[in-house]
Amino acid sequence: MSTFDIRDDEINAKEVLERIRENIQSRKKTGAYSEPILNSLIKNSEKKISPAVNGMTAKDLEYLTSNYDVQNRSYVISSHRHVTGSFLVKGRNLVNGEVKRYVDPAFAQQSEVNACTCRILTELLGKNEELSGKYERLLTKNEELFGNYEESLKINEKLLGEYEKVAEKNRELDSKINALDAKFIELDKIMKNVTSDFLASSKNALASTAWGQYYSQEISEEDLLGNVNHHNHFISVVEEYAQKASGNRVPKLIEIGIGTATMSIYFSRQKYEVMGLDNDINVIFNAITTNRRLGGHANFVMLDANCLNQFKHKYFDVAFSQGTLEHFDNEGIVKMLSKQLEAAKYVVFSVPSIHYPKREFGNERKMTTEEWEVILKDGGLNIEKLEYYREDTQIVCVISDKTE
Numbered sequence: 001m002s003t004f005d006i007r008d009d010e011i012n013a014k015e016v017l018e019r020i021r022e023n024i025q026s027r028k029k030t031g032a033y034s035e036p037i038l039n040s041l042i043k044n045s046e047k048k049i050s051p052a053v054n055g056m057t058a059k060d061l062e063y064l065t066s067n068y069d070v071q072n073r074s075y076v077i078s079s080h081r082h083v084t085g086s087f088l089v090k091g092r093n094l095v096n097g098e099v100k101r102y103v104d105p106a107f108a109q110q111s112e113v114n115a116c117t118c119r120i121l122t123e124l125l126g127k128n129e130e131l132s133g134k135y136e137r138l139l140t141k142n143e144e145l146f147g148n149y150e151e152s153l154k155i156n157e158k159l160l161g162e163y164e165k166v167a168e169k170n171r172e173l174d175s176k177i178n179a180l181d182a183k184f185i186e187l188d189k190i191m192k193n194v195t196s197d198f199l200a201s202s203k204n205a206l207a208s209t210a211w212g213q214y215y216s217q218e219i220s221e222e223d224l225l226g227n228v229n230h231h232n233h234f235i236s237v238v239e240e241y242a243q244k245a246s247g248n249r250v251p252k253l254i255e256i257g258i259g260t261a262t263m264s265i266y267f268s269r270q271k272y273e274v275m276g277l278d279n280d281i282n283v284i285f286n287a288i289t290t291n292r293r294l295g296g297h298a299n300f301v302m303l304d305a306n307c308l309n310q311f312k313h314k315y316f317d318v319a320f321s322q323g324t325l326e327h328f329d330n331e332g333i334v335k336m337l338s339k340q341l342e343a344a345k346y347v348v349f350s351v352p353s354i355h356y357p358k359r360e361f362g363n364e365r366k367m368t369t370e371e372w373e374v375i376l377k378d379g380g381l382n383i384e385k386l387e388y389y390r391e392d393t394q395i396v397c398v399i400s401d402k403t404e
Contacts, residue, residue, distance in 0.1 A: 219290045224262040231322060233389035234350040234396045235266070238320050241384075241398060242272065245317035245345040254316045256305050256340060257324035261287035265296035274298040275316075277305065305336050308343040319344035326351040326365045334379030337399060346384070347399045356393045369395055 228235060242251035252273045255264045264276040264287070276298050278284055287300045303310070308319075319340040325333050340347045354366045369386050372395060376383055384398035 219260050221294055227262045228266050237396050238318055238348045241346040242318045252316045254319050256319055256321040258287050261290050263322055264298040265291050265294055268296045268298035276300040277303050279304045306339055308339045311343045314345050316344040318346045318348055320348045322350040325349055327363055330375050350394055350396050353393055353395045
């Protein structure tokens with residue numbers, strides 16, 4: 001509060017004092033001043049009250065904070081009279097002290113209320129600023145989430161469009177599959193009719209022969225290994241020319257006249273691509289059963305050896321047979337080997353020699369290597385190798401085109 005001087009000599013101090021006392025007494029009676037509050041205010045009337053002020057408060061709050069103290073502690077009582085002035089000043093100071101005793105507690109209480117109000121307003125403004133910041137962040141987050149929601153809607157619409165396209169493709173594929181199924185059913189009927197007509201016209205000549213009965217016995221793993229060991233040299237020759245013809249890829253072999261199918265099954269288990277061919281359905285059936293039981297990977301086809309031109313030219317690397325050609329005459333031997341050379345790059349065959357001690361099933365021609373050489377050369381075939389093995393009881397021969 002600013003300092004002021006009381007210079008009016010006409011003021012009756014005693015009258016003023018009496019009126020102040022009367023007012024205070026009347027206010028006391030109404031309960032405006034309770035003794036505990038007055039005593040507390042009197043004791044703390046000189047205590048400085050300093051409310052915390054936030055630097056970011058508004059102008060009104062700054063004004064209230066700077067003017068919360070309504071007490072005036074810096075005023076001066078003086079008089080311009082030279083003679084009686086000093087007595088008047090002393091009298092007035094006495095009156096002023098009485099006034100302060102009753103008035104200062106009220107002013108101190110009001111100042112305390114003002115300070116508390118300023119502190120509360122300051123805290124409220126600070127809290128308001130904090131909440132405003134959180135509100136702004138929530139708005140920003142809400143906008144971000146809304147943006148993500150809209151993006152998700154766009155993605156969902158795109159996925160829905162893709163799903164419709166895929167569904168349409170699936171419907172088209174289903175339609176094509178149904179059409180193919182109908183075609184397959186139709187072709188199956190045609191194949192069955194053709195097979196039936198063919199078997200009927202040939203009076204089952206290709207369907208079943210005496211060889212089917214001869215090779216009907218069950219073949220064991222021991223039987224397979226025994227046959228492989230017996231013809232070990234022949235097998236090594238087949239492998240040599242298969243590797244020579246195939247290079248770095250998997251060799252392709254075809255066996256003509258499969259018998260027990262042990263040779264085809266053995267090669268298929270050695271990472272060769274093998275097809276076994278025979279004209280007896282029972283031989284084929286037994287071969288398939290044995291192949292499955294002994295863990296082979298060969299494929300078997302019922303086809304006459306004279307129909308090898310059904311395969312792509314030189315599709316196989318080696319066409320081989322064991323114990324087959326000795327059952328044909330010279331013309332049949334040359335014809336069969338020529339057909340095999342159309343389907344394969346090399347033909348390797350094994351037959352029993354004249355020194356073979358036993359007579360097997362069927363009409364066998366046991367000859368020397370010289371006799372075989374005459375037959376093959378007279379037929380215009382190119383001999384790569386012709387030799388005995390297994391103590392001269394067996395003959396192995398390799399032929400190829402003259403251009404090879």
